[in-house]
Amino acid sequence: MTGVDLPVSPLERALVVPEADALVIADVHLGKAADSSVDAPIDDGRDVRERLESLLARTGSETVVVAGDLLDSFNRLPRGVERDLTALERVVDDAGASLVVTPGNHDTMLEGPLDGETSPEYRLADGETVVCHGHEAPALEADRYVVGHDHPALSVDGRKLPCFLYGPGVYEGADVIVCPAFTRLAAGATVNGMYGRDFQSPLVTDPGRFHPAVWDDSSEEPLWFPPLEECRRLL
Template sequence: MDAVADLRFRDRALLLEDTLVLADLHVGRGADSGVEVPVGDGADMVERFEALLARFEPGEAVVAGDLLHSFRTVPRTVRETVDGLAAAAREAGTRLAVAPGNHDTMLDSVWDGPTADSYRVGDTLVCHGHVEPEGDVPDGVGRYIVGHDHPTVTIEGRRRPCYLAAEGVYRGADVVILPAFNRLLQGVEVNDMSAGDFMSPLVTDADAFAPVVRDEAGGETLAFPPLGEFRHRL
């Protein structure tokens, strides 16, 4: 599929040219979960982020929204995790930026690095995807990379985080949706979802979106047909 032909997938993130993109870290989600040692929160995310930086050596990393989980006051552990992510980027010589999402209401209290509603990389616009971009598609933009919906797909009884990709579905542009980087989040099973079931207004035709699953154990990326063709096989 042309929408993902130039992308490299790894551990719920992707590499676009020299830019690492990840979304929906929801730092602080573990504090709300009641789980004593929540998998995927805090130190685990920092370590995985460090591994991605070491693997790809990107010049820039962009969080496509929801770096934080929603809360009224910022727990100490949240500050430590965000500081750990920033330190990992500095150590790697990578510029870390955030495109705020709908959960990032307290972002200013823990993050003083670069922020913008969206970041452009070549013909791709990276944003959270929780609101419809204002105005027309900017000149030369042929693809959006977003988060927000936390997609998963169940195949042969096993539920996996997945990327979703479709060509020409939003104002003529392609759309790629990232899974949640935070492994504590269960995610949303997309098998039987229609466009109206998605939270992002950039999803206008769910049948057009094809799941992409990264098999880390096998070291391969598996691309499946669009949901409209694939549902009856799942």
């Protein structure tokens, strides 16, 4: 494993941007449990709220930015979603933070039930970082893009773990960070054997140049790996 020097820091399934006083999460997919075929799906709304509340207490971030797919809907709102969305907004408000959502391809029903700010792309207060879902090419220029969409996971010693992907200078000279899905209901796409054609984001065309990182609960730190093109055969 290798260290990666970044002005942002993975924290579990979220990304902390200290200079912008921001916390970024992606692919929350509220309503996924309600549409699950499992007889007794987990309460994904409560799970998301409790973990977000804990992250805000730890970081004290002033802004929470959702990098797309806050909802899991296309033509209707799954049952309980409006209640869960209101409760999530209350968690952010109670922490003294503001909520911004950059809608993803699953957020077609977002307008109406959401009271917070929405924007196709959102530039953080550091001036260098733009957050978007990643399903489309960004219009704003930035030194760094933070996206979601692909739900990356890394297989390590037979265990599938949600992971971040960091690609220095991979998109028109800008860095790209792909966040894992914040929902724990997403299985994740195992990136070990994935190549450019396997990713759905136009910001990820050469995944071999991306460093994966997984969160280590025991050390409470991200564990960085060499670029995928170097470490695929070692995992």
